Amino acid sequence: MEANLLTMLQREDSNGVATLRMQRPLQFNALSEALLDALQHEIDAIAADPAIRCVVLAGAGKAFCAGHDLREMRSHPQLDCYRQLFLRCSRLMQSIQALPVPVIARVHGVATAAGCQLVASCDLAIAAETARFAVSGINVGLFCATPAVALSRNISPKRAFDMLVTGRFIDAATAADWGLINETVAEEELDAAVARKVSEIVAKSPAAVRYGKSMFYRQRQLALDEAYDYASEVMARNMMEQDAGEGIDAFLGKRQPVWAF
Incomplete structure (x- = not known):
């Protein structure tokens, strides 16, 4: 992987667990094209690695992921560019689900738009009580069509559509109640809760x-x-x-x- 991609994503392996930490904290880990490429590269590598038994997906800084990088998107206002971008993102989401081992989203701060899609695409999700979730593209005139695919496969159609057409945020407790995430914990207990879930998984065959x-x-x-x-x-x-x-x-x-x- 190119050096600039390595700066976008940190991978740490320990005892069969691969932790992928998105590293764009100043941009709230917005999914730039480089970050999408870095994530795809590591997911593909993990898929071919029989030593990996579980994956944790996390974000550096104050947020999990704020969705697509809107500034970068506006710098390439061509239909083909947008088609390729959303196809690349969709491939990543499907690759996460196709991965032969469980993927746990470790969520803090906000998970919005494609960031919420990431959470919905993971097999399991544990969030800090202070985390918030939204598919808020509608607020800037863009319906979150690709996030809708994953979101509507996690929560009921009416709840998903409400989020998609209003752009409103839901808190972690609501996300757990609706089935978007598995569990909420105090922020200082988030790492421990993720570690417990990982331990439960790697203890199995x-x-x-x-x-x-x-x-x-x-x-x-x-x-x-x-x-x-x-x-x-x-x-x-x-x-x-x-x-x-x-x-x-x-x-x-x-x-x-x-x-x-």
Whole structure:
């Protein structure tokens, strides 16, 4: 990755956990083209790395992510430029969901527009009680169409549409109640809460988690009978994994399982 991209995103790996921290604090981690490229580069690298078992996505400074970089967008007022920008962003969001390991959004400050889309695209999200969420493009004459895709797959259509056409902010408690995030904690406890969730995930069978994430999203797009057929095949294949045999034997033997890595 080019040096200028490295300054946009910090990656730290520890015990199978990759933490990606967006590094544009003065711009509230707005998604410039360079930051989008940096995120895509790391997500692609993680997808090919069997040693990574969980990802944490965070932002430096006072905010998680303020969405697209509007100043940069206005500097290239051509339709093809905008098409390519939103396609690149959409690819990133889909890559996060397609990643074979869980991605946890660590949210503080604001998550607006494409920043809210990032939260909705992650598998799990834990936020500080002071965090706020909005898809506020409508306030500048731009309907948040691509954020609407992820948002409407997290919360009810009427709540999503309300946010999209009013641009209003919701607080962390409301976001949790609506299903946009999993949990809210005091800001000083945010890192500890994320660490607890990571620990819960990495304590499980890596094979089972990978089977599970892929299956979870695919079955949601299928008809009920197709979903059960697909889930049955996935579960049968999962049963053939060493971890499944070890886990069941450990349960029957009343001992802790030892997972294959």
